[in-house]
Amino acid sequence: MKILHVSPSFYPATFWGGPIFSTKAICDGIAAMPDFSLRVLTTDAAGLAVSDRVRRVPMGYPVHYAYRIAGHSVAPGVLWHLPAAVLWADVVHLTGTYSFATLPTLALARGLGRPVVWSPRGALQATQDWPDAPRKTAKRLFERAAQKLRPKGCVLHVTAAMEAAQSVARLPDIRTAVIPNCVSIPPLVGRIFRPGGALRLMYLGRLHPKKGIDQLIAAMDRLPDCVTLDIYGSGDAAYEATLRAAAAEYGTRIRFHGPVQNAAKTLAFARADLFVLPSHSENFGIVVAEALAHGLPVLTTTATPWRRLDLIGAGVCIDPLQDDLAGAIARLGAGDLAGMGAYGRDWMIRDFSPEVMVARFAALYRSLAADEPQMVQA
Template sequence: MKVLHVTPSYFPATKWGGPIRSTKAICDGIHATPGMKVQVLTTDAASPDRHDRVIPAALPYPVHFARRVAGHSIAPGLLARLPAAITWADVVHLTATYSFPTLPTLAIARLLGRPVIWSPRGALQATAEWDDAPNARAKHLFEKAAQVIRPANTVLHVTSTVEAKGSVARLPGIATTVIPNCVDIPALPPKTLGDGLRLIYLGRLHPKKGIDLLLDAMERLPATTTLDIYGTGTPRYDAMLRSRAARFAGRVRLHGHVEGPAKSTAFAKADLFVLPSHSENFGIAVAEALAHAMPVITTTGTPWQALDHQGCGRCIDMVNADLAAEIIGLTNGDLIAMGRRGRAWMQRDFSAGAMNAAFADLYEGVTAPAGERVTV
């Protein structure tokens, strides 16, 4: 079976956040599955900065990086390659939503009779749930166009039931399937000890992540509490965060993008991961923190309500909860034991093998003759 992935950005463009690694994990797993072939069609956009271009990594399957000329993903070369690439494929896996490749991919797949697996990566959910989501009217028109031109055999891949609910609210009647992301379980560097509570945020710098709420909480936490923020965003938003951080006299530090061993070291220097996000389809940074034996506080805007049940953190309603008080309350417990429980949870329930098997079954199901297709 031949699988074409179409995505506006691809590994090693990790500055775009967690979906880059998730999409690569899918492609890696399917490539390693007997009887499966993969190729990827994407752009060379390494970040929102239009001049920031990826240096392609060596991968065991073909990846074509079309040159981005404007916006986040406007790349005429990608469009030029789409018809031949979709003709080659048995199934098209489309990632992202309000993006340059989305509508052309749906239209050409329909014209050529190819089924589509569509991973919106939380964009539909965020638009449904986030009152201040920008460009609401344009997004509504985009969704209506997608509903008209998409193939009848389109399945929306979501990573949680929370994402499914928000996404179907935007695309009524579309078939959905829930396949959670997987997470790598890294070797742990030695834990670095420190004075006071050390908080960490790691991920994309964006208003929907609630970083401003975390900074508000820092104003009410003990003076021995520190916060390290890792990630990148737009220059304007980054500058705003740095301006606010400067008021904390060194207690809040912004470090920029971090990867690989440096990311593990960053977790080893912290005590508690905090993600006060307004909306997440999955929240891969939560899974990464847990895999690094780091307890987590996040919100009911994410699909991590099981944190409380698993005994490795808290999932709070930011409308009614006091983030600073919740942080202090959690630290009255054994954070190291919480971290161990979280890591064991990731090892048990979020393996790459389970995710890859689910996608292989999904691809087989949507390409079966009409009478034999698996209902999702």
């Protein structure tokens, strides 16, 4: 079976965080299966500036990086190669929502009779859920065009029931398939929680207002001096400057480190006692899964799809608008952090391994190619 992935960016464009790694994990797993052949059509975008271009690495399957000339994903080469690529495929997997290639891909798939798995990667949910989402009128027009252009055999891939409900509010009557993202399970390493009585908080991800980082910084005012916060990630320069200014009064209690990957990310998790993601909106939150896989307890919010944290015993979800963030940090930090971390890691191994995710996508592709979408919900 032939699978075409169309995406506005692709690994090693890690600037955009979790979705890049998840899309690569899908492609790696599917390409390794003997009855699948996979190709990727994307751009060479590696960051916000047009001059930011990926340094290509071998993938083990064909990846065409079209030359970006503007915006996030404007690359005429994608359109040049798209018709032949869609014609080649049995199933098209489209990633991204308000992107340069989204509408052409949907239209070509419809015209050529190809089913589509469409992964919006939280963009529809964010537009629906986040009051300050930009360009809402233009996005609504884009969505209406997508509704008219998408093929009958189009399934929206979402990572949680919360994302499904909010995405369908933007695209009524579209079918959905819920397949959570996966997380790589790192080797288990020994860690000492709360060394010397300290409590080391950690945030990792994009620096964006919807992530609630400003509230996390403000919460430090009501926590004792033994509590420190390490912030990993990058975002809009002006917003990052605002966060740094707010954190300045805390001196070395709050440290900004910029983006981290691979071994540096593993080391960052190893040096923390509690991962905090006080987000106002999250379609999945792959960093939560990464923290849990590293044996780190998590505090996040009910605006994320991680409410089972409490049930599993791996952390806690709080209401971002009503609950006391500082109080929740203090209570969780005084608990059995090692036990919570062990429960979370076991949960990731059981339900969120790459093998589980890839098997679900393979079943979805097969069912769409056979016009038997048993995994799909109306």
